[in-house]
Amino acid sequence: MRLLLVEDNELLGSAVHKGLVRAGYAVDWSHSGKGVLSSLASCNYDCVLLDLGLPEVPGDVLLKSMRTRGFSVSVIVITARCGIADRVKLLDMGADDYMVKPLDLDEVASRVRAVLRRVQGKAPASGNPEHGPLKLYPSNRMATWHGEPVSLTNKEFWLLEILVRRKNQVLTRSQLEEALYTFDVEVESNAVEVYVHYLRRKLSPDLILTVRGVGYQLGPECRNV
Incomplete structure (x- = not known):
């Protein structure tokens, strides 16, 4: 399974990247939203972990663009926003799940597995x-x-x-x-x-x-x- 991590924070990104690799995933790491749509078009990712507070292209704008352009890849949003309205908005925009910072690495891997299981459950045998x-x-x-x-x-x-x-x-x-x-x-x-x-x-x-x-x-x- 190949994942795309979009996170500009070096410490957080490095920790999540290493944790997911240890969990057995191939993980590409983009430090900004720029170029993410091109990456999705050229590589068949199974899941995207998307931070909202990105430079150049905010994560919510990127999520909306992904769904508008028809990318069906699963998306887990990483956010510091914890309000109910924020969560509802993200899910309505097309996020499959969300996690609120600070993150627990074991939970990140668990959330990825859960999202991938749901996708596989909808897929043919x-x-x-x-x-x-x-x-x-x-x-x-x-x-x-x-x-x-x-x-x-x-x-x-x-x-x-x-x-x-x-x-x-x-x-x-x-x-x-x-x-x-x-x-x-x-x-x-x-x-x-x-x-x-x-x-x-x-x-x-x-x-x-x-x-x-x-x-x-x-x-x-x-x-x-």
Whole structure:
């Protein structure tokens, strides 16, 4: 699962970012509202954590713009406003949930899980990606192979998830790098190759095919033995 954190406060943002990464999520962190709509258009986020007190573009204006432009991504608003009228206004504008500062990191992760469960409950059964004997459970960052649980690191899971969700496509290395890293982390040149190697070793050598000169793609389901 990939989240977008929009928070300009360095200390709070850093704490929330680290807490959500520890909880097993891929988290991109934007320090202002500028460029958020472009990010939503270019990346398939599962949830946005949106601070209201942002520079350049206030969070409530951004939330309204997101819904006006048709972005259906779940949004949890982070606010210092605690009045009933403020909460009602935010929910009516399209927020899925809200949290009042100061934040508890365990509660943040819990709220994210709750919002994602609601979304998955409305989704068809195919919401849990699968490919032959491989099944993924993104809400728990868990995978099974022939019904047996497989221990995966966060980055192994993120890479595997994008391959399964887009299994009919050949993905370039740069596309796969986006699944591994957040905006503020430098990409290692051989990271994709390393994690593909780990996944082949843990699951099957035939699971991920190398398309020379292009990138990677999942192999046919019948070959995943």
